[in-house]
Amino acid sequence: MTTTSTTAYWDLHWAGGRRYRQFDGPEQRLMDEYLGPSRGRPALDLGCGDGALARHLHHELGYRTTGIDISPSAVAPAADDEGPAPGPAWQCADITTSDLTGLPEPPYAVITCRRPVSPAETEILTFGWSAVQTADLDVLRCYALRH
Ligand SMILES: C[S@@+](CC[C@H](N)C(=O)[O-])C[C@H]1O[C@@H](n2cnc3c(N)ncnc32)[C@H](O)[C@@H]1O
The missing domain is CATH 3.40.50.150 (Vaccinia Virus protein VP39)
Structure with missing residues (x-):
């Protein structure tokens, strides 16, 4: 599968040449x-x-x-x-x-x-960290997670 x-x-x-948004x-x-x-x-x-x-x-x-x-x-x-x-x-x-x-x-x-992360994944990813900082960048949302 x-x-x-x-x-x-x-x-x-x-291999097919697919590229993602530039950093x-x-x-x-x-x-x-x-x-x-x-x-x-x-x-x-x-x-x-x-x-x-x-x-x-x-x-x-x-x-x-x-x-x-x-x-x-x-x-x-x-x-x-x-x-x-x-x-x-x-x-x-x-x-x-x-x-x-x-x-x-x-x-x-x-x-x-x-x-890319879905809203459901975001909730899972950010749960339980002592500090979660977010920043919106155009179409991107950045998460900085710290213990
Ligand atoms: C959406 S692309 C993002 C690539 C890169 N981080 C960027 O921002 O351009 C997701 C990347 O995760 C890699 N990937 C997906 N599943 C993975 C896994 N289980 N283990 C390691 N790499 C994985 C893919 O090959 C791909 O390069």
């Missing part, structure tokens, strides 16, 4: 404002796609970042898109079924996940 959580589903999207200036500024400088801490970006957010965390904010995605067709170009400085670590894995104990550098100071 192909569902929205399978490799086949997502790989078809990435651009306003979102970058919000990320910088909420997270601030890394002070050398590790970060994990779940469902990193083309890796734009992971690269921003790593190169601009200084987090030692790992990007993880289920789709080989997303992770391979993300890993190839290296500049002169060493970039994030990349892992191709399903976060719902893989053994994640082998990820580099846990526990993570910051875990990001940039994706």
